[in-house]
Amino acid sequence: xxxxxxxxxxxxxxxxxxxxxxxxxxxxxxxxxxxxxxxxxxxxxxxxxxxxxxxxxxxxxxxxxxxxxxxxxxxxxxxxxxxxxxxxxxxxxxxxxxxxxxxxxxxxxxxxxxxxxxxxxxxxxxxxxxxxxxxxxxxxxxxxxxxxxxxxxxxxxxxxxxxxxxxxxxxxxxxxxxxxxxxxxxxxxxxxxxxxxxxxxxxxxxxxxxxxxxxxxxxxxx
Amino acid sequence: xxxxxxxxxxxxxxxxxxxxxxxxxxxxxxxxxxxxxxxxxxxxxxxxxxxxxxxxx
Amino acid sequence: xxxxxxxxxxxxxxxxxxxxxxxxxxxxxxxxxxxxxxxxxxxxxxxxxxxxxxxxxxxxxxxxxxxxxxxxxxxxxxxxxxxxxxxxxxxxxxxxxxxxxxxxxxxxxxxxxxxxxxxxxxxxxxxxxxxxxxxxxxxxxxxxxxxxxxxxxxxxxxxxxxxxxxxxxxxxxxxxxxxxxxxxxxxxxxxxxxxxxxxxxxxxxxxxxxxxxxxxxxxxxxxxxxxxxxxxxxxxxxxxxxxxxxxxxxxx
Numbered sequence: 001x002x003x004x005x006x007x008x009x010x011x012x013x014x015x016x017x018x019x020x021x022x023x024x025x026x027x028x029x030x031x032x033x034x035x036x037x038x039x040x041x042x043x044x045x046x047x048x049x050x051x052x053x054x055x056x057x058x059x060x061x062x063x064x065x066x067x068x069x070x071x072x073x074x075x076x077x078x079x080x081x082x083x084x085x086x087x088x089x090x091x092x093x094x095x096x097x098x099x100x101x102x103x104x105x106x107x108x109x110x111x112x113x114x115x116x117x118x119x120x121x122x123x124x125x126x127x128x129x130x131x132x133x134x135x136x137x138x139x140x141x142x143x144x145x146x147x148x149x150x151x152x153x154x155x156x157x158x159x160x161x162x163x164x165x166x167x168x169x170x171x172x173x174x175x176x177x178x179x180x181x182x183x184x185x186x187x188x189x190x191x192x193x194x195x196x197x198x199x200x201x202x203x204x205x206x207x208x209x210x211x212x213x214x215x216x217x218x219x220x221x222x
Numbered sequence: 223x224x225x226x227x228x229x230x231x232x233x234x235x236x237x238x239x240x241x242x243x244x245x246x247x248x249x250x251x252x253x254x255x256x257x258x259x260x261x262x263x264x265x266x267x268x269x270x271x272x273x274x275x276x277x278x279x
Numbered sequence: 280x281x282x283x284x285x286x287x288x289x290x291x292x293x294x295x296x297x298x299x300x301x302x303x304x305x306x307x308x309x310x311x312x313x314x315x316x317x318x319x320x321x322x323x324x325x326x327x328x329x330x331x332x333x334x335x336x337x338x339x340x341x342x343x344x345x346x347x348x349x350x351x352x353x354x355x356x357x358x359x360x361x362x363x364x365x366x367x368x369x370x371x372x373x374x375x376x377x378x379x380x381x382x383x384x385x386x387x388x389x390x391x392x393x394x395x396x397x398x399x400x401x402x403x404x405x406x407x408x409x410x411x412x413x414x415x416x417x418x419x420x421x422x423x424x425x426x427x428x429x430x431x432x433x434x435x436x437x438x439x440x441x442x443x444x445x446x447x448x449x450x451x452x453x454x455x456x457x458x459x460x461x462x463x464x465x466x467x468x469x470x471x472x473x474x475x476x477x478x479x480x481x482x483x484x485x486x487x488x489x490x491x492x493x494x495x496x497x498x499x500x501x502x503x504x505x506x507x508x509x510x511x512x513x514x515x516x517x518x519x520x521x522x523x524x525x526x527x528x529x530x531x
Contacts, residue, residue: 224328225328225331226322226327226328226329227327227393228327228328228329228393229328231329231332231389231390231392231393232328232329232331232332234389235331235332235335235336235385235386235389235390236331236335238382238385238386238389239335239339239382239386242378242381242382243491245378246374246375246378246495247495250495250498250499250502251498253499253502253506254498254501254502254505257502257505257506257508257509258505260509261505261508261509261512264509264512264513264516267516
């Protein structure tokens with residue numbers, strides 16, 4: 001337990017330092033949300049209608065692009081090898097790093113989303129729904145992204161390949177996240193239905209992600 | 223056999239199928255030839271440099 | 280990297296050489312029967328002659344999923360049972376599966392234009408198949424990005440299995456999403472039950488495409504084994520040349 005706590009604290013410290021990339025995700029989120037009105041036009045009614053979807057897309061892209069950071073630093077300075085051969089189960093180590101990663105990159109997205117929602121003319125309830133679904137959904141994206149990050153370790157010059165590999169499993173999270181966030185805007189389904197499925201997806205990914213990522217790290221680095 | 227008012231689409235669909243299958247077959251055959259040629263080439267050069275590792279000078 | 284490592288694949292090569300002619304013949308016969316049957320098939324009550332597109336579209340859609348299932352078994356073979364040819368089977372199946380998925384998408388959209396008025400419809404089936412196509416391309420890209428075949432094999436195997444687990448989730452999600460956005464129900468194929476005059480050509484074409492897959496798969500596996508041999512021999516030659524060079528350099 002101490003070891004895991006130590007990993008958590010260390011990862012958070014590294015991420016929040018200059019060059020750690022924690023807040024770059026937020027900047028990217030802001031950039032995307034700013035770009036879309038430029039593309040679509042300033043029609044406020046339209047923006048309100050698709051606002052939750054834009055927020056979700058921005059958060060999804062920001063999460064995907066931040067993934068290779070998960071193991072990159074550790075691989076570079078050799079601590080990944082130590083973690084691999086250590087006595088703490090790799091699955092737990094990887095899961096802890098994912099938690100740290102979400103705290104540093106995912107949570108800021110959630111915190112910023114209400115502000116961006118105001119830019120998109122969303123009303124208070126929509127903002128609340130969107131923020132809540134992001135709070136539950138971004139961990140799913142991080143844990144699903146774990147395997148992409150692990151593959152990034154095996155493939156030095158992955159580039160854009162990793163977001164593409166993670167995209168299909170991320171689609172269900174997007175579908176249910178947006179559906180729940182859209183409750184007030186579209187009104188097709190009650191909030192509960194997609195939201196509970198989203199929670200289920202997150203729990204599922206918290207279990208599957210670390211196992212798949214640990215297996216990839218073990219096999220991919222031989 | 224009359225294909226009805228949407229004949230173009232039916233023909234296009236079958237043409238696409240023929241095209242894709244043809245591409246697959248050509249790829250497999252061409253790849254086979256390429257590997258055989260590479261193997262023959264390596265074996266012709268082979269003798270010394272490969273299994274023994276003995277110096278050639 | 281001794282030559283003994285190539286023993287099992289050698290047996291496969293001999294087997295492939297013997298089996299391939301039979302499979303090629305069987306595939307040609309099956310397609311011949313299938314095409315005759317599709318030409319003779321009656322027009323559908325609702326769709327007219329365009330039902331003939333279904334004889335290509337449906338078998339390819341079935342195969343697109345079957346091939347991923349096969350790749351998943353191969354992935355287990357690589358990771359769990361360490362079968363020497365499992366990863367070759369998985370690697371060679373991927374482009375074939377992608378081609379079938381592509382055909383399913385293209386024929387589906389050509390079928391959709393006369394039926395629904397547009398080339399692309401975001402209905403549950405087409406959309407799920409599109410996501411599956413993306414997954415195939417992802418695995419193929421992964422194979423091409425990692426140079427060492429055995430490392431690529433393990434990474435691809437894990438990705439395949441993760442994909443297999445996700446397929447039902449994705450299908451369910453897309454289905455659900457589709458009911459949300461399209462209140463009008465989509466046309467079902469041929470009504471509540473498919474008449475045998477349509478079912479028989481469909482099954483024959485399905486068998487024909489399946490035989491095509493097996494034939495191409497065996498041939499592709501043979502090519503892959505040869506390719507790995509070439510790579511091994513080249514690496515050995517390069518090593519030997521290096522050794523010879525250093526010895527010559529030391530002597531000079």
